[in-house]
Amino acid sequence: MANKDDDNQTGVRRGQQGRGRRVTASDVANAARVSRSAVSRAFTPGAYLDKDKRALILKTAHQLGYRPNALAASLHGSSTNLVGVVAGSLDNLYDSEFLAQLIAGLNQANKWPLVLAGGDSCIEEAILSILDYPLDALIIRGGSIPSSLIETCAKLNIPLLFSGHVVDAPFTDCVCCRNGAGAALAVDHLVERGRTAFGFLGGPSSRSSTLERLEGTEERLKHHGLELQIRHFCDYSYENGRKAAKEMLAQAKLDALLCANDAMALGALSAIRATLGLKVPDDLSIIGFDDVALAAWPDFNLTTLRNPIDQTVAEILRLLELRLDSPDKPNEVVLVDPVLMRRGTD
Template identity: 30%
Template sequence: MTPGKRYASSTDVARLAGVSQSAVSRSFTPGASVSAETRRKVMAAADALGFRPSIIPQIMLTNRSGLVAVIVGGLRNAFYGAVLERFATRLRDAGHQVLLVPVESDYSLDTVLEELRSYRVDAIVSGLAVLSQEVADALSAFRIPIVSCNTSVTSDWVASVDSDNRGAGRVAAEWLRRCGGTRFAYLAGPEESPASRDRLDGFRAGLAALGLGEPRVVIGDYSYDGGRAAAARLFAEAPADAIFCANDLVALGAMDAIRKRLGLRIPEDVMVIGYDDIPSAAWDSYDLTTFDQDPEGLVVQALDLVREMSENGPARGRVRVVEARFIPRGSTRNPTP
């Protein structure tokens, strides 16, 4: 290895060890046919040169890079951070590397896709960005396994993992009713979010099953500020006393608006339920009743789908549903038995 060079090659090691380059390669291949003596010499030379086999030629040979792209939007939400961390950890444990791709919106994906292709990524996990049907189809044409969370698009190479949004919506409706709720409302996420829509569908279905009418709905944007504004708009029109929110951030914003701006008490005057169980939901100031999306389960299922598609090819529209665990806390009253 010449002084300025950053990496020694297997040829450098072979020269120093006095063996062939093939012998070096074999020494680093588990189960290959090398004598103990040769391996010893090779390892000594490798240590001396700081050699470590490059994975790049392997990628060239196999077109499998070991890279899995994880596309995320909005890491400011601690829930996404938690999920991302789990994804990354598990992917690494499974021997993959994680290529992080932050996107603002899915139309910015187009340019990104080409790059991912040129890096020969093995799979794409569309963490939590909204994935449109067009983009899904474009992606699908590349024959790269894609697993998308909480979206409803379908395409050959796109599978998805969803939280049981509908089921949770129903549970929220029932719980709020049992706790004495009478005027129901839903503070939604962005209009195009399938997760938000599904939660609302479930909420509606739950209310209907109890013989109750439609909840009032205010469109928001999954953020604290959005939740605060949505609550203000809701109460400006008419009061509500049983509010289901598209996610925890919205719920926390709503709670603050209700308490600090409207001067109402939670849960005495108004009950609030969120979704995600982000850390702040458990904080003393909020003590928010919510649903644990089971990020662990989400991640496990997603990675299982990745594995499955990598091995068996396209799995058109396969969907795995992960149960959401209801977590009653102090933002709802005690249910009547």
């Protein structure tokens, strides 16, 4: 704890700068009666500075509660370690779990995420606002963005990384799930179990992931000499899954329902158990997609296709480092294999 003489020596007490104003290097320089550049050298590893002067500066900085501004310092270099993340809607269980792991991975790599979340309607506005910051890169989870924004990022030399969506653009890398292969895996498994009447419950028809999962379902059914009985598209949500399942089963007699994400599968499972009088899996098999944490809860025990977040995040971080080390490297598209997680609904 600083004594009174220490305060008199520096001429500034801790907190004297007033609430809401950060103590600056200039404050330390004035209090220690040294130059601003000397303060900078005192906090720069390897920089030359007289030992006694460094000790005085560090002591003064401690008394004032000063910490160097890492962002300001980084602006003088080639990298700020700031990474923009456009996360989509956090109401989506998969996206929220993905974001948590991505942030942890970025922090571990000494990268600091600037995160914006929201639905498709605010993606363009969000990206425009985030481009005002000195970003090393921009990561976009799901959805799509206007080509004009991709061109803006290219002009600003901000590389892009897409998760869940393949984009062909300069300085752009992508990590995506093999959606069609996952759907085919589910079809093969259910056909082996004797299922023949399939329905598909998809997300918005504008989403590439939904269309890829639908295409994979239809192609694999055709391989087995079967046809899809009914398809339904809606927003990814539990409530929409409940409503859609009732509508689909009122129109077609099904013994298998493939859902484009787990939230809809859980909603469908709830409706079927509670109101439709069918037994799962005796009367009807249900398979989801993503394998969010909730799917494994005993009350649900949902069979689903794991879209592995840990592998996806690891690939994003790998591609990010490669791009920052070699900005002109060729673009990469990494495809991640889904895994069938057999539980109690197939």
